[in-house]
Amino acid sequence: MKKQNKRNRKIRKYIEWPNFSGQHLLHNKRIINDLIQIANLTSNDTVLDLGAGKGALTFPVAEKAGKVIAVEYDPRFVEILKKKAEAYPNIKVIQQDILKLHLPKEPFIVVAGIPYAITTPIMKMLLHQPANSLQRAVLVMEKGAAKRFTSYPITNPLILKWRMWFDLGYVREISRENFSPPPKVDSAILIIRRKKKLSIPYKYHDSFLGLAEYALKYPQLPLYEALKGVFTPPQITRLVRNLGVNRNIAICLLNEIQWGIVFHTMVQYVQRPYWPKAKKHKNN
Template structure:
């Protein structure tokens, strides 16, 4: 019989593991746990979503601060531990489910989680790809390299640029491997997410902007003239660069969020709609 593999990394899975299982690294440092929850600035009015609750070390801090806690965990052994620990808290709901198959809360919510590292990007896409969902802010412990990539001034990935039109992503600090059991092979970090008070692009233009981002960032080091060729005419491009206050050789990946807002506004106002890049439909796996 063929071995099942990890849905995203293609690594072999052991019996009983879900397709996105990565091996959880559980936090045990109480000071760190409280710092994470403090950064979430919770109140009794808040609904908190915890993805990958593990043995409940973070859950037991969350359910004392938040109005409602939705703790998601797949491993049945951890679920039993969570039920014992959270039994005295009526505000906590344990959800035994594959993280990537859950339905996000319909109401406004805050994410506070120590997520499985091998599905960091899929989890972030689930949370941030739809700007009209209820996510207000988040504090997430993740692999350091991913946190750096999501917050880098030079943007390589279209989806990261798309997130930044509606959310601020802040790299907070590195976390020692000694704070986890078992210690992860890679360094960890805390990333904070905050919904922008005023989005750079209206929510209704999500797909349109995503199409522009995919088109322009095929090669992030490409000069802006070449990256946006096919959308803007030469005269339009000259005016656009003056508005952006940039030179011809500026790589497209170096542009700021506000500059992308100017590009998008210029495209929607002055470029015929049939020339707007279309968001490519992803094939179902």
């Protein structure tokens, strides 16, 4: 317990203001090594470390990857990172708000313990434009968020959209004792992989979100009720037959493959002016 308190005091001396970002620095070397193994890095990879802190992940990742971009907002941590990075020509340190970062145009991987307070905005930044260059990500985040992003049924239209183009997997829990300062909740590892086989082309991502937002406004509604403003009754009958489900199934119980069938049925049989429009999102 005394060792943990000493570690926390050491971290806090580099912070001039309260931890508004929700940043908790992972210090367990075994877990850090596990994250790097899960990421399966090679010397050809460009890696983003979002919320790099003092570089607990940055420097071990740099031993495996060809290029590491360490993004950190806290100037005290940035100073530490830059000093340490002098011995690593493949590390670039950027002092910036993560959410204002321009993602690399070349293929990239993310390995990061992201700030809890901006977890969903970071996920939006990475996944909202599915035609970007993100290949995969290994993220440490609050356990509840990791569960929400990977659970069934899918009731959130944004999460459904992300999962149409990316596989999101819950790896395992990480105890709060492995962080400084310790968060109030446990964390988890989330892995993101770009789907190899797409059911919907990237160009339709905004149109799909419009359909998802419309249909999931009331996630527990029967399928025929949730979609009746988009499809005519005969089209609903055709759709139900193609899906192989009962028309009374709750709309939220459809899986990603079935949602692909719903979308393609709309494209084929519903005139475009009648497609539901997506709400405006920050990362549209």
